[in-house]
Amino acid sequence: MEEPIPVLAAGDGFVLNRLLTEALHATGGGPSAWQVRELELPWPHVPFGPVGEVVEASGSEDVLIEALAGVRVCLTQMAPLTRRVLRACPDLELFAVSRGGPVNANLAAAAEHGVAVTFAPGRNAASTAEHTVGLMLAAMRRIPQAHAGVLAGRWDSAQFAYEATGLEIEGTTVGLVGAGAVGGRVAAALTALGARVLVADPYADPAALPAGVRLVELPELLASSGVLSLHARLTPETAGMIGAAELAALPPGAVLVNCARGGLLDYAALAGALREGRLFAAALDVYDEEPLPADHPLRGAPNLVLTPHLAGASRAVARRAARMVAAEADRWRRGKPLLHRANGGGS
Template sequence: MAPPAPILLAGDHFVLNRLLAEALNAESGPDAWAVRELALPWPHEPFRAIAEVDEASGSEDALIEALQGVRVCLTQMAPLTERVLAACPDLELFAISRGGPVNANLGAATLHGVAVTYAPGRNAVSTAEHTLGLLLAAMRRIPDSHISVLRGQWKSDLYAYDATGLQVHGSTIGLVGAGAVGGHLATVLTAMGARVLVHDPYVDPAALPRGVVVVPLPELLARSEVVSLHARLTPHTHKLIGAAELALMREGSVLVNCARGGLLDYTALAAALRDGKLFAAALDVYDIEPLPAEHPIRDAPHVVLTPHLAGATRGVAQRAAAMVADEAGRWLRGAEPAYCANPDVLQHRRQPASTPTDHR
């Protein structure tokens, strides 16, 4: 029987080491691994650029020390830099429990023979649910009503027709992007009785719920009472929704963005809210984060704001832990990773952990 494989759990205060350990035991059994732990400070300390990688937590020195003799690392935020890779020659798999491996130097990892995996779709359901919550809050202006009650007001005049909110059932709702998040939301909105339009040049219409219609972006904007953004941010989609696109939207419509701040021109959005073009907006992401005190959207009327929390659920943390534990199990069995960010490294894959070999 092979000895337990050395593994580092470099969790944080969201994807906890406890969750990683539980997922690892469920996947491979309690005797498969020799576990070492490193606790990272995120989110109690903001992530930051570390050396050449982005959105990382902790330090190179602490990670280097913890990785000595370790062949597999499960983490969300640890910085996989050239310096770390050069100092940790036993490392073979670096499994990142987030949707993109921004905290890893993929080129250097490939040169050092380290496979880097990630966890696509880990927060798709959570983000879709948060989007639905913001959508409903904006359509019914729930935060405004909440604040008025706290202030001792009782605005029964909100039953006046022109002051009333919108409802999902019977509304036309346009989704810009129909990947994991948009596709799930389309299913939910259809079940709630909405007419759902989608704009996505890459979507297979057959994969969408029955009744969902794929249309060009200008048509979606012109027909929808609610527009929700779910596209990827690329150079092509940067400021996809600007002043010209907002002008195409229906009078009294709602805009929701839980995708990426760069998709939207926030100055133009604030102007559209102030002049009454839009009924409301609901936002979880911004062009600048954290949101500056002088940002124009702060003073816009009828806007619902949350601080980039769409993926912040316990279910996401548990799923993220399970996905990297699965990658560790694959490595242990000698199987290829499910989601490898640097697949070129697989051409030089070492033998599985259960086979005696000289790893360097």
């Protein structure tokens, strides 16, 4: 019988260690294939940040180095894989990151040390799509304002006044910028709710879009959309792609939703459009600065629904992320190719 493989489950308050361990034990090798030790990182109760040369990491190099002694496989979401950690942990062979991008790993240094790094693309696509539709409905129907009124002791029949009422998705033209894993799910949900859905995405396959969804160029999408929802990747080409001119191209009274990346949108221009009444509302989960500064232009702008970058946070996401990295570990154990490899190092 083969010796169990030493594994570090470096979980946190979202992707829990018990989820990582349970997912490992559910793989083909079963519990006997793995010798698991656990390290609990402080995120999200302590914000992530740069550690060494990597970004968006949690915990310290010293603590991780100690926990990785003799370990061949690390399953984590936030642990910092830095050049210093790699030098100090020669037994490490696989570093599996349970998030959509391994930004907490120095990929070049890992390759130099023969460590394979994998990640979990698409882990939160369903969660983000659902959150997008939820924010869209909240903004269009003015649900937060109604909720606040009831909590404050008001039962405001004036909300039935025509100008105070909200908008419906059914019959509305919704424009989606980007039709990847999230945008495609949003398109399907909105089509089921009776929206007319347009998509602007130079990489989209028209045959892969839900029935009835039409692929158009961005200018046509902007001119036609009562709701604009952003789902593009942030690249040099898409950075700042929705600015003052694009917001002005929307029909008067449009709604804007962004659960993708803060860098896609000019937030000062958005705040101005809301204050001037050119937009009906906006719903946002991502920002150009996070956390949102006290003097940010959005603060004080009307008709906003805001959440703190948590569209991808659900219990299902945490469980799915754990299963994805455990499956990669099992493929590595069996000598099979890794599905979501981020670098050229390791076996």
